[in-house]
Amino acid sequence: MNRYSTMETYAQLLKKAILTGGLVALSLSLVACSDADAVDDVAAQEEVETVIAIPVEAQPLTTGSISATYATTAILEAKEEAFVVARASGIIEAIYVEEGDYVEKGQVLAQLDKRRYELNLAKARADLAGLESELEKVNKVYSQQLISDDTYDKLTAQYESVQALVRLAELDLKETTIIAPISGYVAERNAKVGNLTESFQRERMFHIVQQSNLQGIVYLPENELTNVKLGQPATLVVSALNNAEVSGQVQRISPVIDAATGTFKVTLSVPNQDGYLKAGMFTDVALEYAQHSNATLLPRRALVTIDNQHSVFVVEDGVAKKVNISTGFEQNGLIEVMDGLNGNETVVTAGHQNLKDQAPIEVVNS
CATH class of the missing domain: 2.40.420.20 (conserved putative lor/sdh protein from methanococcus maripaludis s2 fold)
Structure with a gap:
């Protein structure tokens, strides 16, 4: 074989090798691409199948x-209360009740020194007795027209005046005993033994409140006037009693609107037979307009x-x-x-x- 034949044969073998290598590389590339596509398809399928629930x-x-309600607030008040002041002047000799005590109407709360009033009554009664005796004598002679009508009329008027003085002295003596005008609890006791009290002075001796029935005062805007009726139920929530709910109802509705505030006054009746509620407690109020x-x-x-x-x-x-x-x-x-x-x-x-x-x-x- 000559040199040229050998070179030709080598060139042909190299060409075949290159061609074969290219085919192999192409084949491997196609396989790789096919595998990658398969992985992507699986991942996509898993992504579709994996749904995250919220x-x-x-x-x-x-x-x-x-119920349809209107929310507001109220402060509980005693439905009945009395500020006890002395009607007579004098030194306070004794006090029989303390704050927190329950008293009945007419019960004695305190006693003033009454000696001066007893003497005034004794004098008035003595004057009246003297005039009665004199008037008896005058009546006998007056019937015989031995005295003038003018003298008789003056004596009669004097007798009636002394009668009034006796009744006044009796009243003054009675008023030295201070009594409860209503039944209820003693909320305040300002009186002290030994103090001088003046008749009808501004300082009150006792403050008595009746708490078996309380009331709540609320002020509603004028556009709510047509929604409120007597006897309408209300629910009160008392924060001081662990948000306890109390039932009440509309007792009174003011017929006038306050021009300054544009509101009207509504009074709620709040039963308190167990005595848990106290005057002065703050409450949240829900007025019930309708119920379904x-x-x-x-x-x-x-x-x-x-x-x-x-x-x-x-x-x-x-x-x-x-x-x-x-x-x-x-x-x-x-x-x-x-x-x-x-x-x-x-x-x-x-x-x-x-x-x-x-x-x-x-x-x-x-």
Whole structure:
């Protein structure tokens, strides 16, 4: 074989090797691409199949009664109270009651020094006795027309005047005994033994309150006048008694509007037979205007409002279905559903801030 034949053969072998290598490389590249596409397809399939459910809290709807109310505040007052002042002047000799004591109407509270009043009464009675004796004698001679009518009339008038003085002295003596004008509890005792009290002085000796029936005074805006009726129920919440609820009712409605404030006065009657309530307690008041029975009730926190449109998310087959509703009364964290729900649904109450219609959910009530 000559040199040229050998070179030709080598060139042909090299060409075959290059061609074969290219085919192998191409084949490997195609296999690699095919494997990568397969991995991407599996990942995409897993991504489609892996759906993240949003955790929410949910609560079923309930059925019950709900009222339309007007919320305000009031301070409880004694329906009946008395500020006891002395009608007579004198030194206080004795005090028979203390603050917190219950007293009956007519019970003795204190006693003033009465000696001066006893002497005044004795003198008035003596004067009256003397005039009675003299008038007896005059009557005998007057019938015989031995004295003038003028003299007789003056003596009669003097007798009647002394009679009045006796009655006045009796009253003064009686008023040295200080008595309770009403039944109730002694809220204040300002009187002290040994002190001088003046008749009808401004400083009161005792303050008595009757607390078996209290009242609450509320002032409502004039546009509520047509909504308030006598006997209308009211609920009072007393924070000082661990938010205890007390029932009351409208007892009086003022017929006039205060021009300065645009409000009118409403007086509530508040029974207090057990004595737990005290005059001066602060209360939250809810006046009940109307009541609906057998209403479908929705938790307030389940409601979603956007542009005055109310809606809720109903739990249905693992998804949150958005339903538009119309509402009615609202009371104590509950809202009346007027339309949109039948009352058998369970609604999302927490975790619904970013929910969308038909979003997958998982109920995880605590």
